[in-house]
Amino acid sequence: MKPVFHPTKWPNFSKLKLAGSLAVALSLSTSAIAATEPSPPPAKPTPPVTGPAPTQTQTDTFHNEAALLPQDAITHHTGIFDKRKISYTAHTGTLTLRDAEGAPTARVFYVAYTQDGVDPAHRPVAYFFNGGPGAGTAYLHLGAAGPSILSFPNGNPADGANAQLTPNTESWLAAADLVFIDAPGTGWSIPTDAKKAAKAFYGVKQDAHAFAKAIQLWAQSNNRQISPRYLVGESYGGLRAIEVADALAQDQNILVNGILMISPALDMTLLDTANDILATSFVLPSLEASQLALQHKLTPENAAGRLDSAYHYAIGPFLSTLANTPLAGNAAQDFYEDVATHSGIPLETVAKERGMLQPEAHDVRSRNGRLYSLYDGTFSIADPFPEGVENGASPDPILDGFTRAYGSAFEQYAATSLNFRTPLSYSLLNMKVNEAWDYRDGGSPIVRPIPTLRRLLALNPTLRVFIANGYYDLVCPFASSRWVAEHIPVGRNRIALHTYPGGHMIYIRADSRAALAQDAKTFMTP
Structure with a gap:
């Protein structure tokens, strides 16, 4: 989603993005121009086949909203992506983050799509998150990369009330396995102690450490430690992707192959x-x-x-x-x-x-x-x-209009396609998280992620970076990304800049969504 930049208060980003794009309970920016010609109706995926929930390796007792999250669910599907029939498994559930004493601190919600019948060691994995801060990952999930998308009526893209879930024939699943992760306090990711949540999770550094641990937990439990790894973030999620890549290297000894940033907030200043x-x-x-x-x-x-x-x-x-x-x-x-x-x-x-x-x-x-x-x-x-x-x-x-539909659409999708049902509302954008966010970096009053990116590019000579912007985005403009990239001294030739007709949420426009998907899939399969 995007950062949500608040125009009258710095550095509170309540009306900036996003996710990866921010204001009231929803948002990420968007380009909202429909395709000039209607696409042919996509092939319908086979109905999900429900499998047994995985065995829990540790029993925890939760006393707040976290107790309302169901057990993990496994469903099996087929779909047509890039004109190929692909069978895949969806695993929907939570990862438990713990403190130094082993006590649970958060249940982190995720959805993972893995292609069946391929060698996982060589199959890329893309980890997705939106921005905000405080935004859930439903935007990228149902807007850009997942096997289903929320489609707005042709000729009236502002009509969120009549948007429908449809198969996404351009899903990034054609090139990589996909893992969508909600930050603690967003979507269905719930801290176990609300009083401690801000200190534990709502800040640049603690957020990056939490994501790094969640990624390590998923990779470890699914034997994907040596698969090619990509981070995908939108809006504030672009800044987050840089910080998470650094935290993965420093905390978990995991090096990523690539970072993809969509409409990124590369430097808040x-x-x-x-x-x-x-x-x-x-x-x-x-x-x-x-x-x-x-x-x-x-x-x-x-x-x-x-x-x-x-x-x-x-x-x-x-x-x-x-x-x-x-x-x-x-x-x-x-x-x-x-x-x-x-x-x-x-x-x-x-x-x-x-x-x-x-x-x-x-x-x-x-x-x-x-x-x-x-x-x-x-x-x-x-x-x-x-x-x-x-x-x-x-x-x-856009922020206060049709993009609100992503929240309820994701609840519907999770229940009917992923067999994951909960009475909890999906928190598309949690403004309490947004307002509590700590942007400091050590002694600096606001994080500056570009030096971190420069170090990552120098330390990892094969790391590649993909930056996508919309022509018409006034929140995270393409000129900002270009200027930052042009001033990177080492690894500039490993940074790919892409611009598309559209706004902050490039993928709202069907033709730009297809172009973005093709470029991203090419990037992940060099």
């Missing part, structure tokens, strides 16, 4: 448009791409050139002007006109903001009676407050 002019510069190319798309001027043939030109204007003339002595008179007017032309934002608004556009501001998002999304600058609804409103009171068409 580079997303803080209220306080950093470099972050402000990174948003401008996404605004320009959104305007070009709305004017039908962005095509597959010219997109690369247009985005490159927008990027160089933003980090060149635009950034240098913001960093210099403030302009006045005709020079200022000329600059504001340039910014208005590039961004599509009315000149009056640009002048009022002195060229430093805050994408979350209502007067930036509201144009011609339409309210545009931070998560996809091309997606809009009728503005419910055309007269103007405080930024925090202005809803996001």
Whole structure:
């Protein structure tokens, strides 16, 4: 899902992503443009065949919501992925995290899909998580990579009320086994002691250690310690993937083969448009791409050139002007006109903001009676407050709209396809987790994961990195990812940058979901 960046409070990310994309109980950003042509109806998978629950190796007694989670479930399926019939097993359940004395600290929910009849030693495993912080992994699970997806009506992608679960013929299962893990406090992952949960799990470092242990537990219990390993994170989950890769190496002696980041929050300071002019510069190319798309001027043939030109204007003339002595008179007017032309934002608004556009501001998002999304600058609804409103009171068409459907859809999917039934609501985005998050890294007030990534690339000469961004994402813009990648001194040739038509949740758009899936599967099977 994505980080959920809160535009008025730093570093509380309650309206930024995601997952891997954040605000009220749901979210990750999205691109929400339907495919231009309907896809042929996919082949239906065979009904799940239920198997016996695995034997518990240790008996624990839980006294809170964790006691309402059922035993693990095993189901058997077949599906058509990349035009191949694949038989696979789904294992749905929990992994128990423990403290130094062996007492349970959390039940971590996961769903693992493993292909039948193949050599597990050489079959890649991809571990997925969304972001938030506080987001469950249903977004990537039902949005991008799992064997089933939540499909929104053709011609009206905002209609979450009528979304349906359908087979995902582009599932990443065609290339790797898939393990979707919910962070403690999200989805159906439940800490055993709510009073101790924040200190134990709700922070950059403790979160990474928890994920590293959960991955080690799953790999050990399934004899997958030497399988090729990939981490897949969306939004804040991109930052998480870097930290988890480091924790796996340091805590569990596990080295990963690759890190895949979707719409990643690579460096929180580079997303803080209220306080950093470099972050402000990174948003401008996404605004320009959104305007070009709305004017039908962005095509597959010219997109690369247009985005490159927008990027160089933003980090060149635009950034240098913001960093210099403030302009006045005709020079200022000329600059504001340039910014208005590039961004599509009315000149009056640009002048009022002195060229430093805050994408979350209502007067930036509201144009011609339409309210545009931070998560996809091309997606809009009728503005419910055309007269103007405080930024925090202005809803996001995607964050506060149709993406809420992922939570209840996952409950339905788990019960009917995975034979996993619980009275607990699936926590799509837990704002208590989000608000309690500790972003510190040792003595630093906020984590800076890029030095960690640089160390990982230098220490592991075969580690490869895949970064995917949507053209129209104003939360984690593609320019930020490009700038970070270009400044990596060692291993730059092992970082693959991909951009797609769409927003923060690239996969909401069917054609971009297919392209992302193909690129990711190719990356995991070099």
